[in-house]
Structures are given as structure tokens and as C-alpha cells.
Amino acid sequence: xxxxxxxxxxxxxxxxxxxxxxxxxxxxxxxxxxxxxxxxxxxxxxxxxxxxxxxxxxxxxxxxxxxxxxxxxxxxxxxxxxxxxxxxxxxxxxxxxxxxxxxxxxxxxxxxxxxxxxxxxxxxxxxxxxxxxxxxxxxxxxxxxxxxxxxxxxxxxxxxxxxxxxxxxxxxxxxxxxxxxxxxxxxxxxxxxxxxxxxxxxxxxxxxxxxxxxxxxxxxxxxxxxxxxxxxxxxxxxxxxxxxxxxxxxxxxxxxxxxxxxxxxxxxxxxxxxxxxxxxxxxxxxxxxxxxxxxxxxxxxxxxxxxxxxxxxxxxxxxxxxxxxxxxxxxxxxxxxxxxxxxxxxxxxxxxxxxxxxxxxxxxxxxxxxxxxxxxxxxxxxxxxxxxxxxxxxxxxxxxxxxxxxxxxxxxxxxxxxxxxxxxxxxxxxxxxxxxxxxxxxxxxxxxxxxxxxxxxxxxxxxxxxxxxxxxxxxxxxxxxxxxxxxxxxxxxxxxxxxxxxxxxxxxxxxxxxxxxxxxxxxxxxxxxxxxxxxxxxxxxxxxxxxxxxxxxxxxxxxxxxxxxxxxxxxxxxxxxxxxxxxxxxxxxxxxxxxxxxxxxxxxxxxxxxxxxxxxxxxxxxxxxxxxxxxxxxxxxxxxxxxx
Amino acid sequence: xxxxxxxxxxxxxxxxxxxxxxxxxxxxxxxxxxxxxxxxxxxxxxxxxxxxxxxxxxxxxxxxxxxxx
Numbered sequence: 001x002x003x004x005x006x007x008x009x010x011x012x013x014x015x016x017x018x019x020x021x022x023x024x025x026x027x028x029x030x031x032x033x034x035x036x037x038x039x040x041x042x043x044x045x046x047x048x049x050x051x052x053x054x055x056x057x058x059x060x061x062x063x064x065x066x067x068x069x070x071x072x073x074x075x076x077x078x079x080x081x082x083x084x085x086x087x088x089x090x091x092x093x094x095x096x097x098x099x100x101x102x103x104x105x106x107x108x109x110x111x112x113x114x115x116x117x118x119x120x121x122x123x124x125x126x127x128x129x130x131x132x133x134x135x136x137x138x139x140x141x142x143x144x145x146x147x148x149x150x151x152x153x154x155x156x157x158x159x160x161x162x163x164x165x166x167x168x169x170x171x172x173x174x175x176x177x178x179x180x181x182x183x184x185x186x187x188x189x190x191x192x193x194x195x196x197x198x199x200x201x202x203x204x205x206x207x208x209x210x211x212x213x214x215x216x217x218x219x220x221x222x223x224x225x226x227x228x229x230x231x232x233x234x235x236x237x238x239x240x241x242x243x244x245x246x247x248x249x250x251x252x253x254x255x256x257x258x259x260x261x262x263x264x265x266x267x268x269x270x271x272x273x274x275x276x277x278x279x280x281x282x283x284x285x286x287x288x289x290x291x292x293x294x295x296x297x298x299x300x301x302x303x304x305x306x307x308x309x310x311x312x313x314x315x316x317x318x319x320x321x322x323x324x325x326x327x328x329x330x331x332x333x334x335x336x337x338x339x340x341x342x343x344x345x346x347x348x349x350x351x352x353x354x355x356x357x358x359x360x361x362x363x364x365x366x367x368x369x370x371x372x373x374x375x376x377x378x379x380x381x382x383x384x385x386x387x388x389x390x391x392x393x394x395x396x397x398x399x400x401x402x403x404x405x406x407x408x409x410x411x412x413x414x415x416x417x418x419x420x421x422x423x424x425x426x427x428x429x430x431x432x433x434x435x436x437x438x439x440x441x442x443x444x445x446x447x448x449x450x451x452x453x454x455x456x457x458x459x460x461x462x463x464x465x466x467x468x469x470x471x472x473x474x475x476x477x478x479x480x481x482x483x484x485x486x487x488x489x490x491x492x493x494x495x496x497x498x499x500x501x502x503x504x505x506x507x508x509x510x511x512x513x514x515x516x517x518x519x520x521x522x523x524x525x526x527x528x529x530x531x532x533x534x535x536x537x538x539x540x541x542x543x544x545x546x547x548x549x550x551x552x553x554x555x556x557x558x559x560x561x562x563x564x565x566x567x568x569x570x571x572x573x574x575x576x577x578x579x580x581x582x583x584x585x586x587x588x589x590x591x592x593x594x595x596x597x598x599x600x601x602x603x604x605x606x607x608x609x610x611x612x613x614x615x616x617x618x619x620x621x622x623x624x625x626x627x628x629x630x631x632x633x634x635x636x637x638x639x640x641x642x643x644x
Numbered sequence: 645x646x647x648x649x650x651x652x653x654x655x656x657x658x659x660x661x662x663x664x665x666x667x668x669x670x671x672x673x674x675x676x677x678x679x680x681x682x683x684x685x686x687x688x689x690x691x692x693x694x695x696x697x698x699x700x701x702x703x704x705x706x707x708x709x710x711x712x713x
Contacts, residue, residue, distance in 0.1 A: 009667045013660055020656045024647070031646045049649055181649050188653060192697065196690050200681055418677050420667045420687035424660065 003153035004414060010423025017427045018166055021185065021434075025170030025178045035467040038175035039446045040107060040285050045177070047291035049184055051298025054282040055306075056183040058272075059190065060140055060436035061429055064310060069405030071314025072330065073227060074253045075215070075237030076643060077244060078314065079307040084265035086303050087636045089273035090296040091629035097274050098283060098625075099614055100517055102292040104605050107284070109277040110451040116516045116606045118524035118597065119455075124531060126451035128505045129277060130444055134477060135502075137440035138484020144433035145485065150334070151410065151426075160485055163430070167437045168478045172471050176285055176446070179438040183282075186431040187302070193428030194309055194409075200416040201316035204325070212238050214319040225321055225330060226371070226401050228252050237318065241644045254548075254567030263573025267580040271510035278443045289614070293625045300632050304639065310409075317408045328415065331407030332400035335368055335393075343367040344392050351384035364396075371401045441477045448473045497554055504542070507576040508534025508583030515587050520600065520607045526591030534583025541578045547571045650705040658698030664691030 032038050071078040106112035110129065114122035145160040170178045205211045216234035223229055236243045236251055243251035244260055273279060273296070283295035320328045335343070346367040350360035357378045364381070365372050376399035380392060387395070413425045449470050454461075512531050515522040546557030547568040556571060565571040603610050621627050668688025671677050678685055 009663065012663060016656065016659055016663070020652055024652050027647050027652075177647075181647075181652070184649055185653060185656065188657070188697075192657070192694060196681075196686050200684070200686070204682060416681055418681050418687065420664050420671075421681070421690060424664065424690075 004151055004422070006152065006423065006426075007419035009420050010426065013420075013423035014427045014430070017189070017431060021170050021182045021431075022166065024181050024185075025173035028174030028177050028181070031177070032173070032175055032467075035449070035463050035470060037177075038467055038470045039442075039449065040281075041175070041177040041180060043285060044287050045180060045285050045291075047286055047294040048298055049180065050282050050286045050291065050295040052187050052302070053180040053183040054279055054295050055299035055303050056187040056190075056435065057279050057282055057439040059187065059306075059432065060439075061432040062140055062143060062436070064190065064194075064429070064432060065143075065406050065409055067310040068314040068317075068409040071311045072318045072403075072405055072408050073314075074251075075219070075239075075243075076307075076311055076315065077240055077251060077253055079240055079311055079639075079643065080244075080260060080264065082303055082307050083240075083636050083640055084261065085269040086273060087300050087632060088265065089269040090300045090303065091632055092270065093274045093280075093283075094293045094296040094625050095629050096608070097513070097517060098293045098296070099289065099611070100606055100608075101280060102284060102286070102289050103611070107450050108446055109275060109280055110447060112606075113512075113516070113527075114451075114455075116598075116603070117522075117527045120528045121512070121524060121531065122451060122455070124528065125509075126447050128502070130447045130452065132502050132505070133278065133440040133444040133447075134480045135484050137437040137444075137477075137481040139488050140433055140436045140440075141481055142485040142488040144430070146489075147410075147429075156489070160482060163434055164437070164478050164482055167434050167441065168475065171438050171441055171478075172474050175470070176281065176442045179435070179442040180282060180285060182431075182438060183435045186428070186435040189424075189428040189431045191302075191309065193425045194313075196421060197412055197416050197425060198309065198312050198316075201313065201320075201412055204416070205316055205319050205323075211315060211319050214322055215315060218318050218322045222252065225318065226403055227318070237315070239644060240640060248566040248570060253569050254565070255570045255573060259570055259573035259577065263575075263577045267507065267510060267576040268573070270514075271506055271508075271576070271580075275509050275513050276506075277447065278439055281443055281446065290619070290623065294623070294628070297625060297628045297632060304632070304636060313409050313412050317412060326415075328411075330403045330405070331411045332397065333370055333402045333404045335370070335397050335400060339368050339370075340393055340396070343396055344389055347381055347384050347392055347396070350381045355381075357381075368396065368400070372396075372399045373401050437478075437481060441474060441481065444477045445470050445473045448477075500542070500554065503572070503575070504535050504538040504579070507538045507579035511580050511583040511587060515584065515591075517606070518608045519588075519591075520603055520610055521591055521596065522587060523591045523594045523596055524598075525594045526587045526589075529590050530583045530585075530587030533586040534579045537582035538575050538579035541575050542571075545571055545575070648705055648708060650701045650708065654698050654701030654703075654705055656698070657694050658702060661691050661694030661696070661698050664688075665695060667691070 031042075036042055067078055067081065101109070101112060104112055104115055106115055110122045110126035113125050141160055141164060144163060145156045148154040148159040149156045170182060174181070202208065202211065205214065215237040218225065218227070219232040219234050219236040221231065232250065232252065233243065233246070244253075244255065244257050248254045248256045283292045286292035286295050317330060321330045343364055346364045350363060355363070357374070360381045361372070361374050361377050364377050376395070380387070380395045380399065384392065413422065417425055449466050453469055454466060508531060511534060512527050516527060542556045543559040544557065544562040545565060546552060546555065546561050547565045547570070550556065550568070552558050552561060555568070565574065600610055605611050664687050668685050668691050672685055672688065675683070
């Protein structure tokens with residue numbers, strides 16, 4: 001792939017952004033006096049800022065790139081990850097759960113678990129979460145460095161270390177406040193950087209109605225773009241609900257409505273939005289209870305509209321590639337250097353031995369290990385004598401049929417952005433990678449300092465000591481992330497396994513919180529063993545099931561294949577549902593068999609039935625969380641009906 | 645927290661918006677640059693949008709400061 005050439009104006013925009021985030025870190029330094037300032041922003045941030053940060057902390061670049069990729073592959077149903085998979089959980093968090101998080105004065109989610117249950121549950125949750133944040137930020141930085149290398153021709157190592165250094169400087173100076181402020185800045189960068197690309201893309205395909213008509217043709221022949229081997233009804237890429245309701249065979253995701261609503265909409269979504277400290281920490285930094293409760297509600301507004309920014313590029317790319325306008329094609333998978341080493345001799349050999357076309361095609365395909373275009377391979381072999389190695393490389397890359405869906409959004413940026421706008425869009429992307437790292441590192445240093453260091457290693461030290469520890473562990477967290485980035489660079493497969501393991505850990509978590517907050521009888525032993533059982537159950541479920549088309553191994557089914565799902569997504573949703581139900585049942589049964597260790601008095605402020613209700617009546621209606629939540633849910637229903 | 649975030653947001657987008665708009669004006673006579681953006685001078689137009697956003701944020705910042713004094 002040819003690297004993009006950046007003009008001086010693009011570099012100036014990039015530098016201006018970097019200067020501003022570092023400047024914010026330095027400007028905040030003088031407000032950082034205690035550990036509370038550093039880890040919790042002194043609980044002093046206005047709701048609109050924590051709200052945007054709440055949404056932006058989750059909006060890593062991986063989400064932007066990944067959701068556009070999903071849309072090309074699965075169509076507009078990707079919006080379910082926003083409408084079903086986020087809004088109800090955010091409303092639930094604001095109305096029912098935030099009073100306990102904020103009101104209990106716990107400084108982190110694991111600390112809440114300790115107050116409600118016991119040390120074992122806290123320990124399990126904090127260790128798994130700390131490891132997860134480091135890996136998440138490592139994976140994100142690895143992607144960033146790869147992208148800069150591929151797109152701009154920058155050196156992988158230099159990109160990785162410089163971007164990490166920028167994050168280090170602003171987090172160590174300004175703590176959580178720095179992370180929150182840059183998340184808000186990044187939110188505006190993403191929205192304002194990508195809107196013109198969407199506008200130009202929509203205009204180019206001829207508007208929404210034309211886009212819909214073209215996607216109708218795509219749905220009837222997705223094999224033309226190597227999207228799917230089946231054929232679907234014309235509305236499969238452009239309707240949110242109809243293809244899902246028609247059953248797993250009728251939609252490209254291969255999911256049924258129950259897995260969608262229960263697995264994604266309830267278990268995965270509530271498990272993420274209501275218990276993940278990365279996002280909940282933003283709400284905990286709000287200046288008072290009312291601002292903390294409004295945080296997820298304010299975040300829900302942009303979250304609900306965000307599909308405009310991530311779903312449309314995926315749809316536009318599919319339509320453009322189908323019509324072949326301006327020779328646009330979906331970006332192909334990148335052929336690695338080690339594959340070229342085998343493929344170039346294969347081409348030369350085929351040319352020298354004058355192999356017939358099917359034999360030559362078979363040999364070259366085997367060397368590259370990807371699906372290739374037969375006519376293009378035949379042409380390369382025919383011209384091989386007159387081509388040098390570089391030209392053969394370029395033509396082999398061009399012959400790859402398999403799509404690199406993650407490249408979709410960048411291919412549009414490249415297609416439509418002239419110098420200037422290009423700098424803005426790339427800076428937005430870079431910004432979201434860096435703020436993803438900052439978010440994970442701030443969550444990591446809080447959990448480490450409060451839930452591991454203060455709890456088990458060095459209790460009863462001065463506040464200044466923990467403040468110092470927070471800064472020191474920020475450096476450690478960044479270095480660990482860099483190590484993970486190199487690890488991810490080395491072993492692609494190992495990264496899949498790690499993400500899988502964290503899937504197991506997270507799937508049952510919401511059951512523990514739900515029972516903890518709404519059932520006073522739940523005991524520490526019940527919660528601990530229930531959580532453990534839930535994690536084991538998801539690992540077991542995964543080892544016994546598989547998605548159609550995958551071979552047993554990392555993708556599941558390594559013990560025995562008892563059940564085959566139509567797609568990985570369906571397998572994932574069902575796994576989460578199964579883990580949740582197991583954890584829920586085990587926690588209830590074991591709690592009933594064990595004795596309560598906490599009195600009603602101790603659980604006040606931690607369990608719904610034992611906590612005095614908050615009075616909202618005095619506030620204006622638009623400040624009451626329940627009213628706001630209902631309005632948001634109604635808007636969400638309307639959106640689902642419009643795009644049904 | 646002591647620093648009002650509207651100040652850095654406002655300053656940054658004012659700066660970037662002005663830069664884009666000026667670059668757009670300077671390159672207005674180079675249609676080949678804007679071939680990929682369907683013949684529209686997006687730098688000039690979008691630069692002005694960013695500039696307006698930046699100035700709005702700065703205005704909100706000044707008003708917030710006045711009312712808190």
C-alpha cells in the first residue's frame with residue numbers, strides 16, 4: 001500500500017492538537033494537591049463534561065474502526081450496539097445504580113464490591129480489571145502504531161513511544177481530570193473531523209435513497225464483494241429489525257432476536273456500562289450526586305446519535321464498492337512480507353514452468369494463504385517475466401479478494417479528504433487512540449493504588465504517599481501497555497485468547513452487581529463463588545460450542561462440539577446469557593445456604609431496599625433522572641421504529 | 645476543577661478552524677486539490693464551521709467567567 005503524503009498544513013494541525021493536550025496537563029498540574037484530586041478529579045467536574053467523557057471513554061478508535069467494519073459486513077443492524085446495547089443500560093445506571101456508587105463514597109467499583117460483599121470479591125474484580133486495562137491500552141497502541149506505519153510510513157517503534165510519551169506527560173500532570181478533558185476534546189475532534197467525510201460520501205453515492213437502493217442489490221448478491229456467501233432479502237443491510245425478526249438465516253449477523261435482546265441488550269450491555277470502572281469512574285468524578293446521575297443520561301444523547309458517524313461510512317463503502325465508482329474497492333487484507341517471500345518464487349516458477357492456469361493459481365494462493373482473484377493471478381503469471389519483485393508484490397496485493405474491514409473508514413478518509421481536511425481527520429483518529437490509552441491508564445492507576453496497594457500492600461500511609469504512588473504507577477502502567485503492544489505485535493493469536501478470557505470474566509459480572517444492589521440477603525461467599533462459577537461456566541460453554549465455518553480451537557469447541565451457532569456473534573451473545581444465568585442462580589442458591597455477614601445497618605446506602613429514597617421532586621422536571629431517562633428511552637424506541 | 649474546559653476547546657478549534665479556512669482560501673485557485681472532495685473547497689467551508697464552533701465555546705467561557713465573578 002502506498003503511504004499517504006501529508007502536507008505541512010496536516011502536520012500543523014497534528015502538532016497544534018498535541019500541544020493543546022500537553023498544555024492542558026500542565027495547566028491542571030497546580031490543581032493536583034491530594035490523591036482525591038488525582039484519582040477522582042476532586043469530585044468537582046460539571047455534568048456535561050463528565051457526560052461527554054463517559055461516552056468518549058468508550059469511544060476508542062477501535063470502536064470507530066470496528067463498528068464501521070461491522071456495518072459493511074452486517075449492515076445497519078450494527079446500530080443495535082448503540083440503541084439496544086447501550087441506551088437502556090445507561091438509563092438504568094443513572095436511575096438505579098449511581099446512587100449506590102456515588103452515595104457509598106466508594107472510590108472505585110471494586111471498592112464498592114468490598115463494602116457490599118467482602119475482600120475476596122474485590123480482589124477478584126480488581127486484579128482482573130487491572131490486567132484488562134493494561135492489555136486494552138496495549139492493543140490500542142499497537143493498532144495505532146501499525147496504522148501510522150501503514151498509512152504514513154512512520155516507524156512503528158518511534159510512533160509507539162512518542163504517542164505513549166504524550167499520554168504519559170498529560171496524565172502524570174493532570175491525573176483523571178487530564179484524561180477527562182482530553183476525552184471531551186477528542187469527542188469534538190471525532191465528530192467535527194469525520195462529519196465532512198460522511199457528507200461527501202453520502203453526496204457521492206447519490207443520497208440516502210440511492211444508498212438504500214444500492215444496498216438492496218448488495219443484500220441480494222453479497223458474494224460479489226466477498227461479504228457473505230448467502231443471499232438475503234433486499235432490506236437485510238438497511239433494516240434494523242426486520243431481518244433479525246425473520247430469524248438467524250435471514251440476517252448477515254446470523255443472530256436471533258432473543259440472543260440480540262437478552263444477550264446483547266441485557267447481559268453484555270448492562271455488564272459493560274453499569275460495572276466497568278473505566279466508564280463509571282467518569283461519573284464518580286462529578287461534582288455532586290445529581291451531576292453523577294445525570295452523567296450517563298447526558299452521555300446517552302450523543303451515544304444514540306453516534307450511529308450516524310460509524311454506521312454510515314460502512315454503508316457508503318459497501319455501496320461504492322458494489323457500483324465500482326471511481327474504481328473504489330473495499331480495502332483488501334494486507335499480504336505480509338513472509339507471505340511474499342514464498343509467493344514471488346511461486347509466481348516465477350509458474351511462469352518458468354509454464355504451469356496451466358489452475359495449477360499456477362493453486363500454488364500462488366497456497367503461498368499467500370488468502371483468497372485470490374483467479375483472472376488477476378493468471379495475468380500476473382503471464383506478465384511475470386517483465387515485472388520486477390516490487391511490481392509483482394503490488395499486483396499480488398491487488399489480487400487479494402478477502403476484505404480488511406477495519407480499513408473501511410480510512411479508505412473513505414483517503415478517498416475524500418484533500419490536504420487540510422486529511423490532517424483534521426487523521427488527528428481525530430490519533431486523538432481517539434491516545435485518549436483510549438489515557439482512559440485505561442487512569443482507571444488502572446486508581447485500581448492499583450486504592451484497591452491493591454492501599455488494601456493489601458501498604459495500608460495507613462499518608463495521602464501524599466498514595467498521590468505519589470498514583471504518579472509512579474502511571475509510568476508503570478504506560479510501560480506495561482507498551483510491553484503489551486509489542487506482545488500484540490508478536491502474537492496475533494495470543495491477543496485473541498486474552499480478549500476471549502476477558503469475555504469470560506466480564507460476562508457474568510452484572511449478575512453479581514444486580515443481586516448485590518437489590519437483594520440484601522446476598523452474601524459474600526455467594527457472590528464470590530457465583531462469580532467464579534459464572535466465569536467457569538462461560539469457559540465451559542465456549543469449549544463445547546462453535547460458530548459455523550470455524551474449526552475447533554481458539555474460536556471454541558476444543559473439548560467437543562455440542563452446539564453449532566450460525567455466527568460468532570450469536571455464539572458470543574448466547575455465551576453471555578448462559579454465564580449470566582449460571583452466576584445469578586449460583587449466587588442465589590449459595591447465599592441462601594450461607595449466613596449473612598453484614599447487618600442491615602452496614603448495608604445502608606449499598607442495597608436498594610435498605611437505602612432511603614432520593615427525593616427528586618424539588619428539582620425542575622428536566623433535571624430529574626427518571627424523567628430524563630424515560631424521554632431518552634422513548635427517543636430510542638422512535639429511532640428503532642424509523643429504521644425498523 | 646479550576647480550569648474551565650471551554651477555554652482550551654474554544655482556543656484549539658478557533659486556531660485549527662482559522663488555519664483550515666486560510667489554507668482553503670489560499671488554495672481556492674487549485675481545483676485539482678479539490679477533485680477528491682467532489683469539487684467542493686471543503687477546507688474553506690469546514691474551516692469556517694470549526695471557527696464558528698471555537699468562537700461559540702470561547703463566548704460561553706467568557707460568559708461563564710463573568711457570571712461566576
